[in-house]
Amino acid sequence: MNERQGKAVRMADVAKAVGVSTMTVSRAFRGDAGINVATRAAILTKAEELGYVFDATAASLRQNRSGFVAVTVPSINNANFAETVRQLSRGLSRDGLQILLANTEYDPDEEERLIGELLRRKPEAIVLTVGGYTQKTRQMLQATRIPVIEMWGLPAKPIQHVIGFSNPDSMSRMVDHLVGLGHRDIAFVGGDSARDPRGGERRQGFTAAMRRHGLDDGKLVTAGPAPVGMAEGAEALDRLLTDYPGVQAVIGVSDLVAFGLLSECQRRGIDVPGRLTIAGFGNYEIGRICVPRLTTLDVHAGRIGTMAASLIARILRDDAGNQPTWIEIPADLIVRESSG
Template sequence: MTQPPRRPRKRSATRSVTLSDVAASAGVSAQTVSRVVRDPLSVSDATRSKVEAAIEATGYVPNLAASNLASNRSRTVAVLVPQINASVFADTVHAFSTALAAHGYQIFVGTTDYLPEHEEEVLRSFLGRRPDGVLMVGTDHTPGTRALLRAAGVPVVETWGWSDEPLDLLVGFSNAAAASAMVAHLVERGRRRITFAGRHTSGDPRAAERLDGYTAAARDLLGAAPRTVDAGPEPVTMDTGVALLDLALERFPDSDAVMFSSDVFAAGALQACVRRGIAVPGTLALAGFGDFEFARHLVPAMTTVAVPGALIGELGAELLLTRMRGSAVAVTRRDVGYRIVAREST
């Protein structure tokens, strides 16, 4: 007895779309689809467009858990920053994420609140998710954090600082040198009684380095003892900037310049001066650090130290991608430098 022809089995409404389904839709091999998912730039533009259109049409979502188990790679990178809101680190994170996404990597971000112990806790949690690499802001870490990174055996890039003995890869600049350069700028503008205002907490080594740079320059260029005021554990806000201005004028009423460790502090102080009728820069010159977008829109516009935050993210991604692919990095330390942006406030 002749058997009727077998009908093609229809895909169940509850069955997930597979790699083979996408390959059939795009008219390519399953291996090509896999390459597009894993590393989009490794495939020609035309082929990638066909596969991406098929992925969208079929609603395919890659099974990352299975892929990660098979390859022992998570296609993720952990990012640890002190804070993300109203932060100069946001440009670095955005550029870093964009560069990695082009190669099929995603990031997960944790904030440390400038607390070294919290950085260790966040890192421990993240390493449990098996990232393929780690980006960190800063070069100063607890012994526990260093031990965790050594044991993890994944590439690490430190940023926004400088060290002669980095953990692994480094993309940054000297905060101390940048602060010294700002003192030199203020001296060139005729300022002789320069007060430094910032947070001197142990959890923010970059601010401490800026203080060190100011202190060395004040002694070398002015032959004077440093004049500093400390915000303590107060947050990086404009309100704290006002409090720092009050401290500076109370302790050093003859100040002719106040140099802040952050543009956020400087902006709060500038607005307070405008409200109080303190002429800037006539009576008091003000300077910040970071070159936030708002710095150039203030009236008067804020003199500051500009750091290429986006470039830090791009270079950090470049170094990590090279190492995560198993290749050697010829230059493991990249100094992105800084520049003094002289505006109306000085």
């Protein structure tokens, strides 16, 4: 504990030194937009000079607020999920809110357990990566009085608020692009959709688009249980070429899988895109710097986090949590050298 002249420095001491009320000091530390910039700077400067440390936890308890937002993601190793969380955290911090992050590991039962634990801690809101919830999970979320935001998809039965993109429609755009290049034998490589509903939706989008074009929709390779990445993509190339020797193009469920396919092609001396066109999903950094660079779909991972933070701030400020919000952020097709 910081002390001055043998006594703990209090908020009232800072207020007296600056010549403002204790409430103004509290609001300044919470980042209240109604506090004058110069006043806030003077308060923070004087607090540092006196050695005062703002106790955010105690302040939240006095206001009957937890001060945090619960967030679930299926993987903390995924760069796109990490970018969503980073921008969400950045946006929430401007309103004095922090993130309590839970990693579900693509396991619906673990997700159920974690959501139960999170809700018991009374978060201001809960942000979920859209998935295949268990019945109990859905019941808990529908019963809670806090705002529920689902992201990274457009669920058929939304619980409350939604911010995301359509996985099937996005994948359909990629198929349309490849067909437009003259490809007819197109394959899809993904993980076990039972553990990855978002990947399953992309596969559904692939098959629906292929049927719409009157093409064979059965060239599917399961690379293993979700999450699948670069290693699984590389291993899947052998099965792809063995099962479908005439394949002209392949779409990975993510850029990571597509990069694995690309790397294995390079190891074997298979020309991309001359012999095999490769496309991904997600616009990961690795797809932007590999050679050749990957054609992909940009799902705007950071924007999802930023918009989720703004939505939460509006809901908490206006007490509008009972009015469902639907925000669709369409994915953008990015054409690069891997598709010619």
